[in-house]
Amino acid sequence: MKFIDEYRDPLAARKLAQAIRRTATRPWTIMEVCGGQTHTIVKSGLQDLLPPEVTLVHGPGCPVCVTPLDLIDSAVAIASRPGVIFCSFGDMLRVPGSSKSLFEAKAGGADVRIVYSPLDAVTLARANPGRQVVFFAVGFETTAPANAMAVWQAAREGIENFSVLVAHVLVPPAIEAILGAPDCRVHAFLAAGHVCTVMGFAEYEPVARRYRVPIVVTGFEPVDLLEGIHMALLQLESGRAEVENQYSRAVRREGNRPAQQRIVEVFEVGPRTWRGIGEIPASGLRLREPYRRFDALARFPVAQGQVEESGECLAGLVLRGLKKPQECPAFAVRCTPERPLGAPMVSSEGACAAYYLYGRHRQ
Amino acid sequence: MRRGKVDFAGVQKEICLAYTPEAKLGDYVIVHVGFALNVVDEIEAHKIFEALRELGELEEAQDGTDDRAVPPASLDPPGGTDD
Numbered sequence: 001m002k003f004i005d006e007y008r009d010p011l012a013a014r015k016l017a018q019a020i021r022r023t024a025t026r027p028w029t030i031m032e033v034c035g036g037q038t039h040t041i042v043k044s045g046l047q048d049l050l051p052p053e054v055t056l057v058h059g060p061g062c063p064v065c066v067t068p069l070d071l072i073d074s075a076v077a078i079a080s081r082p083g084v085i086f087c088s089f090g091d092m093l094r095v096p097g098s099s100k101s102l103f104e105a106k107a108g109g110a111d112v113r114i115v116y117s118p119l120d121a122v123t124l125a126r127a128n129p130g131r132q133v134v135f136f137a138v139g140f141e142t143t144a145p146a147n148a149m150a151v152w153q154a155a156r157e158g159i160e161n162f163s164v165l166v167a168h169v170l171v172p173p174a175i176e177a178i179l180g181a182p183d184c185r186v187h188a189f190l191a192a193g194h195v196c197t198v199m200g201f202a203e204y205e206p207v208a209r210r211y212r213v214p215i216v217v218t219g220f221e222p223v224d225l226l227e228g229i230h231m232a233l234l235q236l237e238s239g240r241a242e243v244e245n246q247y248s249r250a251v252r253r254e255g256n257r258p259a260q261q262r263i264v265e266v267f268e269v270g271p272r273t274w275r276g277i278g279e280i281p282a283s284g285l286r287l288r289e290p291y292r293r294f295d296a297l298a299r300f301p302v303a304q305g306q307v308e309e310s311g312e313c314l315a316g317l318v319l320r321g322l323k324k325p326q327e328c329p330a331f332a333v334r335c336t337p338e339r340p341l342g343a344p345m346v347s348s349e350g351a352c353a354a355y356y357l358y359g360r361h362r363q
Numbered sequence: 364m365r366r367g368k369v370d371f372a373g374v375q376k377e378i379c380l381a382y383t384p385e386a387k388l389g390d391y392v393i394v395h396v397g398f399a400l401n402v403v404d405e406i407e408a409h410k411i412f413e414a415l416r417e418l419g420e421l422e423e424a425q426d427g428t429d430d431r432a433v434p435p436a437s438l439d440p441p442g443g444t445d446d
Binding site: 001002003006012015016019089116117118119120142143145146149153194197198223227248249250251256258259262 | 364371372379381382383384391393395396397398400401403404405407408410411412415418419
């Protein structure tokens with residue numbers, strides 16, 4: 001398909017890999033933020049094309065992975081209530097809660113449905129006025145315009161049997177949390193292209209300046225990622241720390257204004273707990289006042305106790321780029337996509353799932 | 364809400380165009396969970412391949428210069444320094 005195939009061209013990839021080898025003279029660690037980029041890197045074997053100077057570490061950009069355990073427990077509790085139709089994107093279903101996953105709740109009789117778009121959940125609510133339809137609004141800035149539109153549409157049409165369980169997270173505060181940690185080893189970031197399609201990249205400029213770190217807005221195909229890595233290396237080798245845009249066919253500095261307006265109308269910024277990382281101030285979105293009646297947590301009070309993570313799962317270290325998936329003793333042994341210990345093994349954007357699927361653990 | 368039919372390499376889907384008011388028939392859009400987020404900028408899309416062509420031409424030019432500049436006697440032995 002046009003705009004995809006040419007960005008998977010092996011010859012273009014080899015040329016860029018050569019340029020990378022010529023550019024890198026010292027050891028550098030680059031973090032790709034988005035789990036979609038992690039999957040391209042592992043699937044295409046891009047790490048094998050890179051010289052030993054360049055280390056890629058995988059970032060926290062997997063919304064399913066960073067959704068806190070107690071919120072998954074709340075989702076399971078709400079989904080298990082009689083009369084509720086609980087809607088979610090597919091990869092949330094297998095994520096283990098403290099006692100069970102949404103998938104197991106479904107097997108136990110809960111009406112859990114996979115939808116393609118949050119608007120499908122609104123359609124279900126419209127068609128089932130006697131049922132409560134709850135949508136699990138998980139995601140980064142890329143998904144926020146869709147979820148904001150769903151809530152806005154329900155409000156406009158007066159569909160009061162619709163609500164959302166919000167677990168929205170923001171990328172820039174997570175980058176700052178990683179950079180501010182004493183054990184940070186990241187020299188440059190590849191920012192998530194589609195997050196920036198929505199938000200633009202002006203908000204990354206103060207981060208690049210404050211931490212003297214290059215940030216390159218990068219796409220998702222192999223040629224995109226190699227070009228992004230090359231751009232980051234050119235900055236690192238010449239001592240620059242700027243925000244650059246590799247993904248210019250999809251990202252403008254100002255982002256998508258109509259989408260931003262709808263997000264701001266429905267959501268406001270608030271603190272959020274990231275699974276494996278902890279609470280980060282001003283790192284999430286929550287419903288703004290006129291829309292709070294659509295908050296599923298307010299509509300369906302569920303007991304939210306302190307819950308313990310699996311002691312064996314290293315997801316937190318993987319999400320902060322401190323460990324690679326195959327460095328976890330449980331990886332591919334006691335933790336597999338069929339029987340996961342942590343979310344990164346099941347999400348389509350999870351780093352552990354990428355290494356497992358594309359066989360990096362067999363090398 | 365403005366909607367349009369988007370073809371994903373053969374699979375067609377009804378997609379919300381509320382965030383891409385500029386999208387017109389025949390445009391390529393980036394779609395996420397049922398919403399078009401952006402019309403692909405065709406001019407920007409070609410830039411990387413132009414840059415790669417230039418890179419290739421530059422390399423050829425450099426290789427040519429190197430051949431002339433380095434006498435055979437001073438070439439690195441096999442297994443010597445990498446480029």
